[in-house]
Amino acid sequence: MPAPTATTRPPEDPPPDGRAPGTSLPVWLSAAGAADNEGSWAPRRSGRRTEAFLDRTLAEFAHVTRHAVFAEEVARRDGFLQRLDPRVKLGGFIALVLAVAVARSPVTLVLVTLLSLAGAARSRVPAGFLVKRVWVVVAVFAGVMALPATLNVVTPGVAALRLPFGLAVTWSGLRGASLLVLRASASATLAAVLTLTTRWDRLLAAARGAGIPPAFVVVVDLAYRYLFVLMGAALETFEARKARTVGSLRLAQNQGFVAAVAGATLQKARVMSEEVHAAMVARGYDGSPRLARLSPLGAGGVLGLAAFVAGAYIVFILDRVLVVLGA
Amino acid sequence: MPADIFNLDKVSFDYGPGAPALDGVDLTVAGGESVALLGANASGKTTLLRLLAGLASPTKGAITAFGVPLTAEALRDRGFTASFRRRVGFVFQNAEAQLFSPSVAAEVAFGPLQLGLDESAVAERVRDTLALLGIEHLAERAPFHLSGGEKRKVAIGSVLSLAPDILLFDEPTTGLDPRSRAWLVRFLRALREAGKTLVTATHDLDIVGRLADRAVVLGEDHRVWSDGPVGAVLADHPLLVGANLAEP
Numbered sequence: 001m002p003a004p005t006a007t008t009r010p011p012e013d014p015p016p017d018g019r020a021p022g023t024s025l026p027v028w029l030s031a032a033g034a035a036d037n038e039g040s041w042a043p044r045r046s047g048r049r050t051e052a053f054l055d056r057t058l059a060e061f062a063h064v065t066r067h068a069v070f071a072e073e074v075a076r077r078d079g080f081l082q083r084l085d086p087r088v089k090l091g092g093f094i095a096l097v098l099a100v101a102v103a104r105s106p107v108t109l110v111l112v113t114l115l116s117l118a119g120a121a122r123s124r125v126p127a128g129f130l131v132k133r134v135w136v137v138v139a140v141f142a143g144v145m146a147l148p149a150t151l152n153v154v155t156p157g158v159a160a161l162r163l164p165f166g167l168a169v170t171w172s173g174l175r176g177a178s179l180l181v182l183r184a185s186a187s188a189t190l191a192a193v194l195t196l197t198t199r200w201d202r203l204l205a206a207a208r209g210a211g212i213p214p215a216f217v218v219v220v221d222l223a224y225r226y227l228f229v230l231m232g233a234a235l236e237t238f239e240a241r242k243a244r245t246v247g248s249l250r251l252a253q254n255q256g257f258v259a260a261v262a263g264a265t266l267q268k269a270r271v272m273s274e275e276v277h278a279a280m281v282a283r284g285y286d287g288s289p290r291l292a293r294l295s296p297l298g299a300g301g302v303l304g305l306a307a308f309v310a311g312a313y314i315v316f317i318l319d320r321v322l323v324v325l326g327a
Numbered sequence: 328m329p330a331d332i333f334n335l336d337k338v339s340f341d342y343g344p345g346a347p348a349l350d351g352v353d354l355t356v357a358g359g360e361s362v363a364l365l366g367a368n369a370s371g372k373t374t375l376l377r378l379l380a381g382l383a384s385p386t387k388g389a390i391t392a393f394g395v396p397l398t399a400e401a402l403r404d405r406g407f408t409a410s411f412r413r414r415v416g417f418v419f420q421n422a423e424a425q426l427f428s429p430s431v432a433a434e435v436a437f438g439p440l441q442l443g444l445d446e447s448a449v450a451e452r453v454r455d456t457l458a459l460l461g462i463e464h465l466a467e468r469a470p471f472h473l474s475g476g477e478k479r480k481v482a483i484g485s486v487l488s489l490a491p492d493i494l495l496f497d498e499p500t501t502g503l504d505p506r507s508r509a510w511l512v513r514f515l516r517a518l519r520e521a522g523k524t525l526v527t528a529t530h531d532l533d534i535v536g537r538l539a540d541r542a543v544v545l546g547e548d549h550r551v552w553s554d555g556p557v558g559a560v561l562a563d564h565p566l567l568v569g570a571n572l573a574e575p
Contacts, residue, residue, distance in 0.1 A: 026459065
């Protein structure tokens with residue numbers, strides 16, 4: 001054990017554990033030693049920016065949390081879709097997504113998207129929030145994936161735009177790519193409207209009603225909930241690091257920090273999962289989850305579900321007609 | 328030290344629509360003061376400390392620290408941030424979250440290393456800090472495997488090694504056994520007597536009278552209900568009951 005230095009006086013209190021914490025401060029920690037030595041107490045700007053990765057990470061954590069809080073608030077609003085039984089919405093969603101998956105006319109896909117947006121508007125879901133949540137992602141991912149399909153080497157046809165090296169964007173390629181993007185947009189909009197107008201716990205209950213095994217539902221529910229717990233733990237660690245950031249670290253030190261946080265979070269996740277399992281076992285869990293029985297759907301629910309399925313069938317028929325008409 | 332360290336002018340903060348954490352808070356913390364922030368769970372104490380530590384910015388209102396605006400823009404400046412963080416230390420409620428280094432010694436050395444101190448100065452600070460807290464024997468241990476009380480001491484040490492003038496403590500007695508709690512109270516008193524400015528968020532009324540000169544009560548509506556000498560606040564039983572800090 002290293003001996004206390006000359007700057008630390010011996011402890012005044014009897015040792016609680018054989019190693020007494022002292023209450024006399026070292027010189028460097030005393031008020032005089034720690035006082036500002038630049039003549040001014042006001043922190044001065046240097047014109048150099050702080051480490052962006054810390055701020056970006058914290059901003060992302062904050063964004064996810066705010067997003068989740070807002071989505072929960074939207075799901076609790078008194079709107080058209082929020083009032084429907086989640087099993088009706090889930091059934092309707094599955095039927096409409098199937099109709100979208102087999103649709104071949106862009107008009108059909110645009111129509112379904114507009115109907116979803118109308119449903120969202122009647123359910124007090126902010127349009128801007130929906131657009132950001134769905135279309136930005138769809139445009140980036142589906143758009144990038146569909147781009148090669150526009151070229152003559154993938155989809156031969158009449159050239160709409162000639163490119164160097166014998167390449168060209170074809171009309172048939174453009175149609176195929178736009179169909180892919182529109183289909184992704186319609187499906188993602190439907191999914192977003194469903195999840196934004198349904199609380200997470202009710203959505204999972206509806207999944208059970210749709211025949212998803214309880215064990216799977218319990219795992220997804222726990223994963224979702226503890227994701228936020230672990231994210232909170234990681235956020236605190238990043239904030240603690242930020243609170244002690246008084247200089248700049250080398251890249252290797254930053255990498256070491258990120259690795260340490262990842263490792264510590266994994267370790268916490270493992271310990272937490274063992275504790276959660278132990279808590280479940282202590283309350284009678286024997287490996288097969290038994291969940292509360294769902295209430296009967298009722299006549300209104302059956303009618304609503306039938307209306308959604310009929311709507312999906314109409315979409316399917318309409319699409320065939322539009323394809324025949326060449327739309 | 329300037330007369331006022333922190334000045335909050337009608338500060339509000341929310342975590343999203345319908346999730347307010349602070350509502351129109353006015354507060355001043357003077358140099359050398361020991362202020363207790365009292366409030367029930369979810370009253371906004373931790374959020375207030377995070378704002379004072381420059382880890383979040385108000386949704387509405389303004390904060391000045393050391394006489395200059397404490398804004399998100401200012402905190403993006405490396406010089407400002409380094410200067411601010413050297414002076415303001417924050418000990419989190421969850422000590423575990425604060426510990427991210429592979430050993431206790433590395434944890435305590437993290438701050439001094441960033442200050443650019445030479446190796447011998449860093450070693451001196453680590454040695455002194457561990458001795459001060461009575462945890463020299465833990466120097467090479469991994470923080471993750473320590474007991475709750477030990478983690479708390481390491482968390483405090485990791486902040487003290489920066490020699491801050493202002494210390495923010497979030498529920499410092501949570502999870503401590505009586506002996507560790509008594510030690511912590513003595514330790515915080517020693518910091519106060521040494522001229523440090525302390526802001527302690529707690530709902531542990533037993534320690535407040537021994538720690539603070541002044542008490543600020545946050546209500547469950549996230550507003551400041553009372554701000555005055557600690558003795559007067561603690562004697563106001565109806566106020567404490569209303570703020571869910573005492574039994575009726």
